[in-house]
Amino acid sequence: xxxxxxxxxxxxxxxxxxxxxxxxxxxxxxxxxxxxxxxxxxxxxxxxxxxxxxxxxxxxxxxxxxxxxxxxxxxxxxxxxxxxxxxxxxxxxxxxxxxxxxxxxxxxxxxxxxxxxxxxxxxxxxxxxxxxxxxxxxxxxxxxxxxxxxxxxxxxxxxxxxxxxxxxxxxxxxxxxxxxxxxxxxxxxxxxxxxxxxxxxxxxxxxxxxxxxxxxxxxxxxxxxxxxxxxxxxxxxxxxxxxxxxxxxxxxxxxxxxxxxxxxxxxxxxxxxxxxxxxxxxxxxxxxxxxxxxxxxxxxxxxxxxxxxxxxxxxxxxxxxxxxx
Amino acid sequence: xxxxxxxxxxxxxxxxxxxxxxxxxxxxxxxxxxxxxxxxxxxxxxxxxxxxxxxxxxxxxxxxxxxxxxxxxxxxxxxxxxxxxxxxxxxxxxxxxxxxxxxxxxxxxxxxxxxxxxxxxxxxxxxxxxxxxxxxxxxxxxxxxxxxxxxxxxxxxxxxxxxxxxxxxxxxxxxxxxxxxxxxxxxxxxxxxxxxxxxxxxxxxxxxxxxxxxxxxxxxxxxxxxxxxxxxxxxxxxxxxxxxxxxxxxxxxxxxxxxxxxxxxxxxxxxxxxxxxxxxxxxxxxxxxxxxxxxxxxxxxxxxxxxxxxxxxxxxxxxxxxxxxxxxxxxxxxxxxxxxxxxxxxxxxxxxxxxxxxxxxxxxxxxxx
Numbered sequence: 280x281x282x283x284x285x286x287x288x289x290x291x292x293x294x295x296x297x298x299x300x301x302x303x304x305x306x307x308x309x310x311x312x313x314x315x316x317x318x319x320x321x322x323x324x325x326x327x328x329x330x331x332x333x334x335x336x337x338x339x340x341x342x343x344x345x346x347x348x349x350x351x352x353x354x355x356x357x358x359x360x361x362x363x364x365x366x367x368x369x370x371x372x373x374x375x376x377x378x379x380x381x382x383x384x385x386x387x388x389x390x391x392x393x394x395x396x397x398x399x400x401x402x403x404x405x406x407x408x409x410x411x412x413x414x415x416x417x418x419x420x421x422x423x424x425x426x427x428x429x430x431x432x433x434x435x436x437x438x439x440x441x442x443x444x445x446x447x448x449x450x451x452x453x454x455x456x457x458x459x460x461x462x463x464x465x466x467x468x469x470x471x472x473x474x475x476x477x478x479x480x481x482x483x484x485x486x487x488x489x490x491x492x493x494x495x496x497x498x499x500x501x502x503x504x505x506x507x508x509x510x511x512x513x514x515x516x517x518x519x520x521x522x523x524x525x526x527x528x529x530x531x532x533x534x535x536x537x538x539x540x541x542x543x544x545x546x547x548x549x550x551x552x553x554x555x556x557x558x559x560x561x562x563x564x565x566x567x568x569x570x571x572x573x574x575x576x577x578x579x580x581x582x583x584x585x586x587x588x589x590x591x592x593x594x595x596x597x598x599x600x601x602x603x604x
Numbered sequence: 605x606x607x608x609x610x611x612x613x614x615x616x617x618x619x620x621x622x623x624x625x626x627x628x629x630x631x632x633x634x635x636x637x638x639x640x641x642x643x644x645x646x647x648x649x650x651x652x653x654x655x656x657x658x659x660x661x662x663x664x665x666x667x668x669x670x671x672x673x674x675x676x677x678x679x680x681x682x683x684x685x686x687x688x689x690x691x692x693x694x695x696x697x698x699x700x701x702x703x704x705x706x707x708x709x710x711x712x713x714x715x716x717x718x719x720x721x722x723x724x725x726x727x728x729x730x731x732x733x734x735x736x737x738x739x740x741x742x743x744x745x746x747x748x749x750x751x752x753x754x755x756x757x758x759x760x761x762x763x764x765x766x767x768x769x770x771x772x773x774x775x776x777x778x779x780x781x782x783x784x785x786x787x788x789x790x791x792x793x794x795x796x797x798x799x800x801x802x803x804x805x806x807x808x809x810x811x812x813x814x815x816x817x818x819x820x821x822x823x824x825x826x827x828x829x830x831x832x833x834x835x836x837x838x839x840x841x842x843x844x845x846x847x848x849x850x851x852x853x854x855x856x857x858x859x860x861x862x863x864x865x866x867x868x869x870x871x872x873x874x875x876x877x878x879x880x881x882x883x884x885x886x887x888x889x890x891x892x893x894x895x896x897x898x899x900x901x902x903x904x905x906x907x908x909x910x911x912x913x914x915x916x917x918x919x920x921x922x923x924x925x926x927x928x929x930x931x932x933x934x935x936x937x938x939x940x941x942x943x944x945x946x947x948x949x950x951x952x953x954x955x956x957x958x959x960x961x962x963x964x965x966x967x968x969x970x971x972x973x
Contacts, residue, residue: 377757379739379757380754381743381753488753489754513752514751514752515751516750516751516752516755517752517754518752518754518757585717585758600757602754602755604717604755
């Protein structure tokens with residue numbers, strides 16, 4: 280009797296906790312930090328954030344970032360090559376290699392401006408398809424006449440969807456430069472250019488297999504919102520990949536990297552692009568971005584699973600990947 | 605099991621008081637993955653007691669576990685488990701509706717990431733014939749589960765993951781079959797088999813599991829030989845050989861005589877015989893070597909038979925089974941020959957000693973005056 284009474288009391292206590300917690304638990308069940316932004320949204324107009332080493336209000340940051348990229352759009356690619364000594368191409372190749380897209384994958388490249396990732400993606404998929412076709416042709420040479428004739432109707436099976444890449448950027452200038460590059464390369468099939476804000480993507484839910492954001496997420500005002508949007512537009516099983524500058528682990532390399540960033544890069548910016556301040560903003564924004572582990576927790580909090588990161592070039596760049604499961 | 609239950613209840617209690625202590629928990633994402641595991645298990649407990657599924661599915665899982673470990677400690681935990689399940693069921697019925705309303709994606713959170721990976725790999729096995737042991741097969745498997753092909757990125761080892769998963773599955777099936785046969789013998793419903801027969805049947809059963817994939821099996825074998833896959837494939841192989849010898853009667857258990865079922869492989873110690881796990885357990889060196897030689901011999905037989913099988917084109921692989929038979933016979937003959945050689949050797953040595961003593965007597969060297 281006493282035991283059942285105790286059980287009953289315990290159950291009642293737990294129920295009362297549950298009723299209190301149920302509304303919060305619904306939010307807690309997805310992520311632990313979810314409710315904080317909900318709570319603070321009422322004060323969002325007065326919230327401050329960082330713009331490089333300055334503190335500005337959130338609306339200001341978006342405008343100023345827009346100005347920065349408007350200014351650098353024309354010389355963006357040249358400056359990338361100059362500042363990273365061409366290594367940024369290797370980083371982007373590593374991103375594609377880790378992505379290993381399967382035929383028929385749909386890619387959304389956010390903050391993809393000049394389209395580097397999208398071009399590489401289409402190249403990769405096309406080469407893979409060619410290799411597959413070549414392999415099939417080679418194997419067909421060993422088959423009997425009967426088998427070849429049987430496989431004729433199935434050769435050009437277009438049942439599988441073609442892979443597509445959508446480049447989305449908030450800045451029209453960057454997209455313009457990207458489109459010109461595409462025309463120059465002669466790529467037009469399977470590529471779209473969309474203007475959109477990473478915090479509020481103009482796409483429906485469950486659209487894309489892969490979402491990438493290369494060197495763009497540190498410019499977003501509210502990173503958690505961008506992560507949630509990424510979760511929304513990805514299909515179940517879809518992959519989120521983010522390439523971004525991060526904390527260098529090796530102290531010697533860190534010293535050299537700091538000196539290079541603060542002394543050389545703004546100078547390069549002034550000489551090549553005629554814009555000191557934009558490149559000063561660039562190196563400062565890199566320093567203000569959270570480090571690898573913290574960003575990993577942010578991605579997990581947004582609801583992604585199997586989150587892992589790889590350091591490239593000793594931590595100068597980190598590649599984070601998560602899945603929507 | 606008891607520890608898991610305690611952890612679950614602790615997790616539930618934590619969430620219950622989470623409403624009051626939101627600030628600290630919100631800034632504590634460090635243990636998020638651990639709690640996610642608990643949370644998923646807790647959610648699963650609650651959902652499995654919902655209406656459409658049989659309500660005691662979670663409790664039957666617990667009961668099966670308890671039956672496998674029939675000791676006193678666990679029976680008390682079983683009763684605790686029952687009461688916990690009842691409580692969970694009651695609470696779940698009260699709060700089910702709110703959970704369902706909040707998000708329609710509850711289904712995906714019900715299992716851990718590892719379980720989802722296992723499901724994807726199992727689904728991919730059907731596509732191996734078409735695509736070979738490769739990422740395309742895994743992508744096709746993921747698509748049948750409704751996941752995008754990009755989820756193949758979860759498998760860092762790619763095709764190796766698929767092959768190792770298949771091997772683990774085969775080993776599990778083999779263990780179940782052997783356990784079933786063993787139980788039959790124990791219940792007296794079947795005749796106990798001779799050791800060599802049991803070995804032959806076990807290896808044959810195991811190799812027959814490859815028959816549906818035999819066209820692409822050479823590719824799988826080559827994947828297993830890649831340097832980063834070798835430790836895992838060796839581990840699976842040694843586990844399988846251990847299992848077969850265990851059911852063939854080699855009860856080399858630890859000191860206490862506790863009749864333990866195969867414990868999960870821990871570390872490099874898996875490769876050492878149980879004699880080495882207990883330093884105070886002194887056995888003769890010959891018996892220790894016997895443990896190693898038995899396993900080495902069976903490993904050799906298994907590997908060679910596998911190689912014969914992949915290039916065998918006879919009806920129902922009859923050549924392979926003949927080869928297997930002959931190898932096992934060789935081993936049996938070898939064992940008896942070894943014994944004969946030993947006894948002959950002893951006899952010969954004694955004879956020589958006798959001859960030497962006789963010679964010494966004859967030549968008078970043995971005289972002591």
